[in-house]
Amino acid sequence: MIDAKPKSAGSGISSxxxxxxxxxxxxxxxxxxxxIIIVFSFLSPNYFTPSNLLVMSSHVALFAxxxxxxxLVILNGGIDLSVGSTLGLCGVVAGALMQGVTLPTLGAxxxxxxxxxxxxxxxxxxxxxxxxxxLIARLKVPAFVATLGVMYMVxxxxxxxxxxxxxxxxGGNPELGNTGFDWLGFNTILGIPIGVIVMAVIAVIGILxxxxxxxxxxxxxxxxxxxxxxxxxxxxxxxxxxVYVISGLCAAVVGLVLxxxxxxxxxxxxxxYELTAIAAVVIGGAALTGGRGTIRGTLLGAFxxxxxxxxxxxxxxxxxxxxxxxxxxxxxxxxxxxxxxxRRVKPAADSTGGPSPLPKRGDxxxxxxxxxx
Amino acid sequence: MSKKAAIFxxxxxxLSLPMVSGSGMPAAQAASKGGLITxxxxxPSNPYWLTEGKVAAAEAxxxxxxxxxxxxxxxxxxxxxxxxxxxxxxxxxxILDPADASGSIGAVKKAIAAKIPVFCVNAEINQEGLATAQxxxxxxxxxxxxxxxxxxxxxxxxxxxxxxxxxxxxxxxTRSNGYTSVLSQVPGLKKVDxxxxxxxxxxxxxKMQSMLQAHPDIxxxxxxxxxxxxxxxxxxxxxxKLASVKVGGxxxxxxxxxxxxAGDLQYTVLQPVATFSKKAVDEADSFLxxxxxxxxxxxxxxxxxxxxxxxxxxxxxxxxxxx
Numbered sequence: 083m084i085d086a087k088p089k090s091a092g093s094g095i096s097s098x099x100x101x102x103x104x105x106x107x108x109x110x111x112x113x114x115x116x117x118i119i120i121v122f123s124f125l126s127p128n129y130f131t132p133s134n135l136l137v138m139s140s141h142v143a144l145f146a147x148x149x150x151x152x153x154l155v156i157l158n159g160g161i162d163l164s165v166g167s168t169l170g171l172c173g174v175v176a177g178a179l180m181q182g183v184t185l186p187t188l189g190a191x192x193x194x195x196x197x198x199x200x201x202x203x204x205x206x207x208x209x210x211x212x213x214x215x216x217l218i219a220r221l222k223v224p225a226f227v228a229t230l231g232v233m234y235m236v237x238x239x240x241x242x243x244x245x246x247x248x249x250x251x252x253g254g255n256p257e258l259g260n261t262g263f264d265w266l267g268f269n270t271i272l273g274i275p276i277g278v279i280v281m282a283v284i285a286v287i288g289i290l291x292x293x294x295x296x297x298x299x300x301x302x303x304x305x306x307x308x309x310x311x312x313x314x315x316x317x318x319x320x321x322x323x324x325v326y327v328i329s330g331l332c333a334a335v336v337g338l339v340l341x342x343x344x345x346x347x348x349x350x351x352x353x354x355y356e357l358t359a360i361a362a363v364v365i366g367g368a369a370l371t372g373g374r375g376t377i378r379g380t381l382l383g384a385f386x387x388x389x390x391x392x393x394x395x396x397x398x399x400x401x402x403x404x405x406x407x408x409x410x411x412x413x414x415x416x417x418x419x420x421x422x423x424x425r426r427v428k429p430a431a432d433s434t435g436g437p438s439p440l441p442k443r444g445d446x447x448x449x450x451x452x453x454x455x
Numbered sequence: 456m457s458k459k460a461a462i463f464x465x466x467x468x469x470l471s472l473p474m475v476s477g478s479g480m481p482a483a484q485a486a487s488k489g490g491l492i493t494x495x496x497x498x499p500s501n502p503y504w505l506t507e508g509k510v511a512a513a514e515a516x517x518x519x520x521x522x523x524x525x526x527x528x529x530x531x532x533x534x535x536x537x538x539x540x541x542x543x544x545x546x547x548x549x550i551l552d553p554a555d556a557s558g559s560i561g562a563v564k565k566a567i568a569a570k571i572p573v574f575c576v577n578a579e580i581n582q583e584g585l586a587t588a589q590x591x592x593x594x595x596x597x598x599x600x601x602x603x604x605x606x607x608x609x610x611x612x613x614x615x616x617x618x619x620x621x622x623x624x625x626x627x628x629t630r631s632n633g634y635t636s637v638l639s640q641v642p643g644l645k646k647v648d649x650x651x652x653x654x655x656x657x658x659x660x661x662k663m664q665s666m667l668q669a670h671p672d673i674x675x676x677x678x679x680x681x682x683x684x685x686x687x688x689x690x691x692x693x694x695x696k697l698a699s700v701k702v703g704g705x706x707x708x709x710x711x712x713x714x715x716x717a718g719d720l721q722y723t724v725l726q727p728v729a730t731f732s733k734k735a736v737d738e739a740d741s742f743l744x745x746x747x748x749x750x751x752x753x754x755x756x757x758x759x760x761x762x763x764x765x766x767x768x769x770x771x772x773x774x775x776x777x778x
Contacts, residue, residue, distance in 0.1 A: 126544075134543045141536055246622035246651065248531075250557035344531050346558035348623065351532065395540045398523040401499075 107422050111366055111382035111415075118386060122393035129396055136275060140343075142388030143281040144336050146381055148355060149362040150288050151332030153380045154325040156363050157292075159305040159372030160218060160225035162326060165333040165359060167236035168210045169352035172203045172337030174240045177249025177347030179203070180263055193258040196265075204334045210236060211330020215323030233356070240349035248348035252341065266342035277339045284332065288377045301325060306373025361408070362387055365415040369423065386411065489520035490547035492739065495537050497552050498528050501654065501682060502708045503728060504552065506774045507577060510729045511550050514736040520547070529621065531558040538562045542569045548739040550732070551586075552577045555623040560585065572742055574735045577728065578624055579754065588738050589754045590731040594626050597705065597724040597759030598633025604761055605638075605677050605703040608721040612643030613674035616666045618687060620679035621653045630679050630705060638677075647673065652683045659686030667694055675701040681711035681723055688719045707762055707774055715767045725760040729774045 106113060123130035148165050155162045179199040182191040194202070210232065217228040254260040269276050292298035303311035304318045312318045333352075341347035366383030368375025387408060394404045492515040496504040504526075512522040523544070527534035534554045541549050542565070549566050551573055553559035563585050566573050575589040609615065617634065620627030631649075638644050647670045652658035663676065663686065676691075678684035684704035691697040697719060704711050707725030714720035734757075738748040760776060771777040 128543050128545065131543075137539045137543060141539070144532075248555055248558045248623060250560070340532060343561075344535055344558060345561040346531060346555065348531060348555065348558055350530070350623075353530070392536070392540065395525060395537065396544060400524070401526040401528075 110418055115386050118389050125397050138389055138392045140275040140277045142384050143277040145358050146281045146384040147284055147332050147336050148359040149380045149384045150284055151329035152359040153363050153375055155329050156368055157301050157305045157375050158325045162329045163229040163356050164233040166352035166355040167233045168207055168330055168333035169337040170349055171236050171240040172207050172334040173341035173347040173351050174243055174349050175206055176203045176341055180252050193260045195260055196262040200338055207330040207334025208327045211327040215326035219319045219322035244349045248346045250346045252345055264342055266339050285377055361412045491544055492520045492522050492548045493541035493546040494524045494550040495527055499526055503706050507728050507732050510732040511736050514733045518740050527554045529554045531555050535562045538566050546571055549573045550735050551575050553580050556581045556625045574739050576731055576735045587742055588748050590735050592726040593756040593758050594629040595633050598630040599637055600761045601703055601705055601724040602634045602637035604722045608701045609675035611641055614645050614647045615675040616673055617649040618652045618659050618678040618683040627679055634677055654680050656682040656686040659683030660690045663687035663690035677703045681706040681708045685710055709773045712767050712770055722763045725762050727757045731757050
C-alpha cells in the first residue's frame, strides 16, 4: 500500500525538459548573491578581495547564526521576536560574570572561568527560549505576542542590570585565571575568523538535524500541518518548546561572539537584529506559515543581505538608501516565494533540479513522516 | 505568474541602477591625489550630527580628499562594521564621533592596527594615546554657562526637572554634573525628577508628559540637548503650561534658534561643532603631510557660546555664529 517513492535527490533534469525559468526561480537566492558580488566588484576595486570577503563574512556570521535558530522556529509555524534582546542580555550577563560575582553573604568575589561563563550564558539563552516555548505551546499565547512581550522584558532586564552603561572590562586577569574571552572575537583559524567557523559548525549541525533526524521531520511536520502531525503521534508541544529553546541558544552564542568582538557588552546590543534574521529566512525561501525552508536557503539569504549592505557602505551610499534597498530585496523575495509555490502544481512527482531551497522536499518529508507513523 | 515576477524583478533593477550609478564612486578614487577620509557620525537625522558630517566632508573635499560619511546610530557593532569598511576602502584617516566612550575603544584599536590615524570629535574615548587627536566641546564650561542663564530665567525658588542624554555618551554625565554644580548652589531650587531621554525629541516629549503628571508645579526644565528640550516644549504646549515652565537646551541647533526667536525656549548653548569638525579635518591633513597635528595635546577642548534672544539673530549657517 505504501509505494516506495524514489527520492530523486538532484537528478538535475525535470521530467518535462530543462526549464531555465524554473531553474532561475529555484536558485534565486544563489543567483542574487552572485549578481550582488558582480555588481559591487565592478563598482569598487576593494570589494572582491579575500580580506574583504572574510570581513563581510564575519559580519554576516552573526546574523546567520540568529537566522538558523529563527528558521527552526519559522519552520514550526511560529516566530521569535525576542532573539535580539536575548542576545543583548546574554552579552551583558557574560560581561557581568567576567567582572566577578560578589557574594555579600560569603564576603567573596567569584571569578568564573571563561568556559564556565560561556556555558552559563548559553543556559540563560536556552531558559529564555524555554519561557517563550512554554508561553506559546502550553499557555496558547500567539507566538508574535508572546515573543514580543518577552523581547521587551528581556531588554528591560538588561538595561536595569547595567543602568544603560556597558561592561568594558572583558579581558580578564591572568592572576584570576579568567582570561581568554576575546578568543571568540579576535582569533582566526587558518585565516578564517572564529565567528565564521562557529556559523559553519552550527549550520552543519542544523542541516544534519533537519534532514537526518526524527526531530527534524517532526519540525517540518508540525509546521506543515500541526493537527495531522499531532494525530500521527508527533510530540508537537515538546517540539515547539524545543525550537524556541534552540533559538534562544543561538541568540546566546551570538551574544557571546558579539561582545567578544567588540570587547564590550552593552544592553542595547542586538536591537532590531531579529528583523534581519527574519528577513534572511524569508529571502532564503522559507514560508512564514511554516513547513517549508532549508538551512542552505537561510544562509544564502543572510549572505545576500550582508553582502548587499556592506557593498552599499563600501561604495559610499548613505545609510538611508541601505534600508530602502534591504526592504526592496525582502519584498522581492516574498513575491518570488509566492510565485514559486503557486507554480508547483504537480506534487513530489517532479524531480528536483537546481542548487537551492526546495520547498517540495519539506512536503515530501511531511508525507513520509505521516506514513511512517 | 512568472511574467509578473519577471516584470517586478526588472522594475526593481531598473529603479536601483540610477541610484547606484549616480552616487559616484568615491572608493574607486581612493588612489587619487589626497585619498579617502571616512567620517563616522552618530545619527544624521539630528541636525547636530548632520552638520558635523557635512562640514567635515566639505573641508576634506576642499583639501583635495574624497570623503565618505557613515552613520553608526549609536550602535557599537554598526560602528565597528563601518571601521571595517573604512579599512577595506584604504582610508588615509578616520574622523570618528564615538558611539560609546568605552565600547568604541576596540574599533579605534582596529583602525590604528591597520595604520589609519583616528581623530575623535564631539565625544571622547576613555583611553589616551590611541586617537591622534580628540576635539570636544568644553561641555563643563558650556553646562555652567547654560545653568547660570537658566537660574536668571526661572528665579531663585521652585521645583524643576532635568532631561538627561544617553548614558553611554560621557557628555551626558558631564553636562548633568555641570548643571548640578551650579544649581545646587541656589538653596531655593529643588530637583524633583530626572529622566533619560537619549538625546531624542520623541523621548523628551514623552518623558516630559510623564513628569508633568507627577509634578504639576514645576517652574523649569533643564535639558542635556536641544532635541530633548524641543520635545519637552511640545509637551508643555499641549498641556498649556509653556508660559509658566521655562526650558533650557544645549547644542545650538537651527530648530532651537527658531524656538528662541519665538520665545518658547529661553536659551541654548552653542557647541562649536562646525569649528571642530573643520579643525579635525585640518589636523588630519596636517598630520598626514607633516606627521604633526599642530595641536599641543591630544585632547582639545573648544569653548561653547551662550545663545539667547540677544544674539540668536547672528547665525549665518547651522551651528555657525557670525561676528
